[in-house]
Amino acid sequence: MRGWRLWLPLAAVVLLLGLFAVQLSRPRDDFVRSTLIGQPLPAFALKPMVPGQPGLASADFADGKPRLLNVFASWCVPCAAEAPQLAALQAGGAEIVAVAIRDRPQDVAGFLQTYGNPFTRIGADDYSELQIALGSSGVPETFVIDGQGVIRHQHIGDIRDSDVPDLLARLQEAGG
Amino acid sequence: MRLLFALLLVAMPLGAQAQDQLPPAPYAYRQLDDPAQERAAQALMETLRCLTCQSQSIADSDAPMAGDLRHQVRTRIAAGESPAAVRTWLTQRYGDYISYRPQVSATTWPLFVVPVLLLAAGFLVLRGRLGRRR
Numbered sequence: 558m559r560g561w562r563l564w565l566p567l568a569a570v571v572l573l574l575g576l577f578a579v580q581l582s583r584p585r586d587d588f589v590r591s592t593l594i595g596q597p598l599p600a601f602a603l604k605p606m607v608p609g610q611p612g613l614a615s616a617d618f619a620d621g622k623p624r625l626l627n628v629f630a631s632w633c634v635p636c637a638a639e640a641p642q643l644a645a646l647q648a649g650g651a652e653i654v655a656v657a658i659r660d661r662p663q664d665v666a667g668f669l670q671t672y673g674n675p676f677t678r679i680g681a682d683d684y685s686e687l688q689i690a691l692g693s694s695g696v697p698e699t700f701v702i703d704g705q706g707v708i709r710h711q712h713i714g715d716i717r718d719s720d721v722p723d724l725l726a727r728l729q730e731a732g733g
Numbered sequence: 734m735r736l737l738f739a740l741l742l743v744a745m746p747l748g749a750q751a752q753d754q755l756p757p758a759p760y761a762y763r764q765l766d767d768p769a770q771e772r773a774a775q776a777l778m779e780t781l782r783c784l785t786c787q788s789q790s791i792a793d794s795d796a797p798m799a800g801d802l803r804h805q806v807r808t809r810i811a812a813g814e815s816p817a818a819v820r821t822w823l824t825q826r827y828g829d830y831i832s833y834r835p836q837v838s839a840t841t842w843p844l845f846v847v848p849v850l851l852l853a854a855g856f857l858v859l860r861g862r863l864g865r866r867r
Contacts, residue, residue: 592824592825592826592828658753659755683758686805688798689823691826694798695798
């Protein structure tokens with residue numbers, strides 16, 4: 558009767574250590590994901606960021622064509638790093654629209670000159686208002702928006718080479 | 734030493750470039766004119782998490798996004814929205830994570846129940862031992 562009780566504290570410690578081991582071996586995940594996946598875009602209308610290219614409004618998404626919505630900024634280093642992947646997505650048939658967070662026209666123009674311009678529209682979000690309304694917590698992020706303006710997917714961080722096929726597939730899925 | 738200083742001066746603007754160049758949002762660092770509204774906004778901001786720093790409230794953080802969140806909170810409160818409505822609007826976007834206020838939910842209820850159970854168990858053990866001694 559007393560014999561097995563003696564082992565209880567040890568069992569508790571082993572259980573606790575096991576819990577630590579499981580939690581510590583998990584990869585760190587600090588991402589705050591948007592909880593708006595599956596819901597329509599909030600209503601918005603952003604002024605053009607650079608001259609010669611239209612701004613961005615929620616009404617632009619209602620034409621039945623799925624799009625990628627890239628949240629970026631000229632001052633954001635990983636945004637420059639994902640430029641080749643955005644070009645690859647564009648070459649793969651994706652239409653990419655963008656919102657520039659807290660940015661100046663001359664800075665964005667310089668950024669596009671240096672890293673290329675895969676965007677059909679760029680809206681200016683001076684106070685991160687659209688970013689907050691989207692549940693986006695940083696730059697860069699990329700949303701897949703279907704032809705009805707419903708948010709289908711959120712990619713957090715810069716797009717790597719390995720993410721390109723996945724995003725194209727999700728875009729295809731959103732169109733069908 | 735002087736060379737080190739010169740190097741530091743050269744390196745500093747490079748680091749600063751990772752920041753945006755825009756001025757803060759109007760209500761990022763400006764209080765509302767109505768003291769009651771400002772009090773309500775301040776109390777709310779102290780319980781909202783900064784998303785880019787994650788361990789600070791937006792009231793404590795100087796991150797540009799925290800400033801933009803303060804601007805949103807203050808303008809919404811000034812427009813007559815209740816603090817609860819603003820918190821709900823934000824949790825609809827970012828989930829419970831953005832709110833520091835503890836909430837009883839499907840995942841958090843053990844945090845509230847377990848201490849009560851442990852206290853009760855402790856009380857029972859104590860009563861058993863004291864009772865035996867008498």
